[in-house]
Amino acid sequence: MILLQALAFILDGQNWVSGPRILYQLGVTLSISAISVLIVVVIATPIGIAIGHTGRGRGVAILLSNVTRALPTLGLLSILIVLIGVNATPVAIVLVLLGIPPMLAGVYAGIESVNRSTIDAARAMGMTEGQIIGRVEIPLAAPLIVGGLRATTLQIVATTTVASAFAFGGFGLYLIKGLNTADYVQMAAGAILVTALCLLIDGLLAVVQRLVAPRGVPRDGADSASPKPRARASRSRATATVSPLQEGMQS
Amino acid sequence: MIEFRDVTKRFPDGTLAVDDFSLVIPSRQITVLVGSSGSGKTTLMRMINRMVDATSGAVEIDGVNVSTIEPVKLRRSIGYVMQNSGLLPHRRVVDNIATVPILNGTPKAQARERALQLMDTVGLDRSLAERYPAQLSGGQQQRVGVARGLAMDPNILLMDEPFSAVDPIVRDELQQEVLRLQAELARTIVFVSHDIDEAFLLGDQVVVLERGGHIVQKGAPVDILANPATEFVATFIGADRGRRRLVVSDTARPESGDDRVLVDSGGYPVGLISARDGQLAIGSPTPKSRSVSNKTDQAGDA
Numbered sequence: 001m002i003l004l005q006a007l008a009f010i011l012d013g014q015n016w017v018s019g020p021r022i023l024y025q026l027g028v029t030l031s032i033s034a035i036s037v038l039i040v041v042v043i044a045t046p047i048g049i050a051i052g053h054t055g056r057g058r059g060v061a062i063l064l065s066n067v068t069r070a071l072p073t074l075g076l077l078s079i080l081i082v083l084i085g086v087n088a089t090p091v092a093i094v095l096v097l098l099g100i101p102p103m104l105a106g107v108y109a110g111i112e113s114v115n116r117s118t119i120d121a122a123r124a125m126g127m128t129e130g131q132i133i134g135r136v137e138i139p140l141a142a143p144l145i146v147g148g149l150r151a152t153t154l155q156i157v158a159t160t161t162v163a164s165a166f167a168f169g170g171f172g173l174y175l176i177k178g179l180n181t182a183d184y185v186q187m188a189a190g191a192i193l194v195t196a197l198c199l200l201i202d203g204l205l206a207v208v209q210r211l212v213a214p215r216g217v218p219r220d221g222a223d224s225a226s227p228k229p230r231a232r233a234s235r236s237r238a239t240a241t242v243s244p245l246q247e248g249m250q251s
Numbered sequence: 252m253i254e255f256r257d258v259t260k261r262f263p264d265g266t267l268a269v270d271d272f273s274l275v276i277p278s279r280q281i282t283v284l285v286g287s288s289g290s291g292k293t294t295l296m297r298m299i300n301r302m303v304d305a306t307s308g309a310v311e312i313d314g315v316n317v318s319t320i321e322p323v324k325l326r327r328s329i330g331y332v333m334q335n336s337g338l339l340p341h342r343r344v345v346d347n348i349a350t351v352p353i354l355n356g357t358p359k360a361q362a363r364e365r366a367l368q369l370m371d372t373v374g375l376d377r378s379l380a381e382r383y384p385a386q387l388s389g390g391q392q393q394r395v396g397v398a399r400g401l402a403m404d405p406n407i408l409l410m411d412e413p414f415s416a417v418d419p420i421v422r423d424e425l426q427q428e429v430l431r432l433q434a435e436l437a438r439t440i441v442f443v444s445h446d447i448d449e450a451f452l453l454g455d456q457v458v459v460l461e462r463g464g465h466i467v468q469k470g471a472p473v474d475i476l477a478n479p480a481t482e483f484v485a486t487f488i489g490a491d492r493g494r495r496r497l498v499v500s501d502t503a504r505p506e507s508g509d510d511r512v513l514v515d516s517g518g519y520p521v522g523l524i525s526a527r528d529g530q531l532a533i534g535s536p537t538p539k540s541r542s543v544s545n546k547t548d549q550a551g552d553a
């Protein structure tokens with residue numbers, strides 16, 4: 001059984017430090033992912049907040065997101081590598097481009113989902129726009145924002161496998177090498193490792209999502225006065241989480 | 252004193268919400284803006300704290316044009332209570348009340364202590380202080396809203412249909428609470444209502460509005476009651492249906508006691524009047540008995 005052999009391959013401590021060096025590849029995967037996620041957060045959060053807070057620019061954001069989603073990952077990466085060279089930069093650019101739409105959607109949908117009359121009251125009390133964003137909108141939008149982060153992170157971690165096609169390293173290496181040498185055990189091991197990593201990260205972020213949920217606000221229906229934005233929010237979240245794993249593997 | 256001078260508001264979409272409105276709102280009194288939906292009440296009120304800016308004309312507070320005051324500063328100096336309380340759902344009651352003082356730099360402990368005192372003022376048990384708004388009843392939430400409006404000790408308190416979403420009994424309680432507070436604190440209160448009985452109960456001055464913020468009539472409740480200026484006002488206050496004209500019933504009588512029954516011109520019982528030794532009582536309303544003017548809605552309560 002290939003799967004059992006693959007599991008044995010993974011559970012063999014020797015493979016973690018020498019030979020396929022799972023530990024090293026894990027490090028490569030995590031560091032390139034972490035950097036990309038960080039860049040996405042830095043770019044997408046302020047833009048998402050601006051869109052959610054002002055209600056302007058949403059159309060443009062959706063358009064750009066759709067364009068980005070339609071980009072062929074592998075093709076784009078190939079072009080960038082030809083242009084820039086085989087190093088971390090082209091990989092990071094591609095990962096960031098892919099990671100921005102779900103993060104952006106999470107942030108602006110989150111901010112938009114905050115009850116308009118709550119914001120109106122905050123403004124009428126004399127909060128500055130910055131205080132409204134920092135003390136009202138972000139705390140109330142936190143679960144949806146982290147939802148966006150979750151989708152983005154999964155998308156990025158899964159897509160790092162593609163980068164391995166260019167001998168960059170990461171778990172995808174096992175897929176590529178395995179395919180080239182008809183070593184299906186190694187291939188399966190690679191797939192299992194990526195999947196396990198994604199599940200683990202997703203689980204961790206799910207916990208974070210729970211932790212940031214504002215206290216005092218019932219999970220559903222608290223903002224019952226704004227069913228529309230809420231519905232919209234969950235819809236964009238749904239599109240945002242559309243199986244990043246598969247998407248990353250396919251492309 | 253708040254003064255509106257030839258104020259017009261046209262929204263960007265072309266809606267003329269307020270058309271050439273002028274009014275003096277005296278200090279330390281309750282002025283009630285009353286009128287049907289869309290008559291511009293909320294728009295007028297929000298021009299006082301610059302949540303809406305007038306298209307033309309001026310709104311002045313003690314002679315200072317509000318457009319010269321920075322909105323954030325202006326709003327922090329004016330209490331604002333809205334229909335659905337507008338409490339921050341992720342903050343505890345005490346923190347909701349203390350929000351503005353803390354924004355203004357009051358030390359947290361001091362602001363919370365003051366918030367607890369305000370809970371006493373508006374008749375909220377201190378044991379509710381650590382709850383979240385969602386854990387309160389509608390009436391309690393409105394009380395928190397009032398406490399929050401009072402937190403900066405503002406001279407001006409704006410109340411936009413604050414009690415229209417609570418049930419009639421709680422609304423009654425809250426209205427009495429406002430009268431009690433006002434007797435104690437004497438603020439300049441602008442109160443928006445679409446309920447004429449509420450307007451008559453609370454208002455020192457009542458301003459009846461028609462679409463576009465046109466003033467149909469303004470004055471003390473008694474004057475409006477006695478002399479409705481137009482058909483519209485008569486209809487609005489129910490005078491046209493004889494709801495305001497009460498007579499002592501010849502036929503209906505309580506089974507015991509000296510009281511006599513008051514009926515409106517439809518013959519419906521609306522209240523009681525004392526008739527000790529056959530003499531009908533004529534009273535001058537004391538602040539406490541001010542609710543008498545609202546008797547039409549509280550028949551049987553008297």
Ligand SMILES: Nc1ncnc2c1ncn2[C@@H]1O[C@H](COP(=O)(O)OP(=O)(O)OP(=O)(O)O)[C@@H](O)[C@H]1O
Pocket residue numbers: 262263264266267268286287288289290291292293294295445
């Ligand atoms: N932001 C806005 N943009 C465009 N039109 C508006 C806006 N706010 C209010 N209006 C319009 O201005 C008019 C007056 O509205 P306003 O909210 O002041 O009425 P109101 O007397 O408070 O009504 P209600 O009793 O229903 O609260 C209405 O025709 C309303 O549709």
Ligand SMILES: [Mg+2]
Pocket residue numbers: 292293294411
């Ligand atoms: Mg209104």
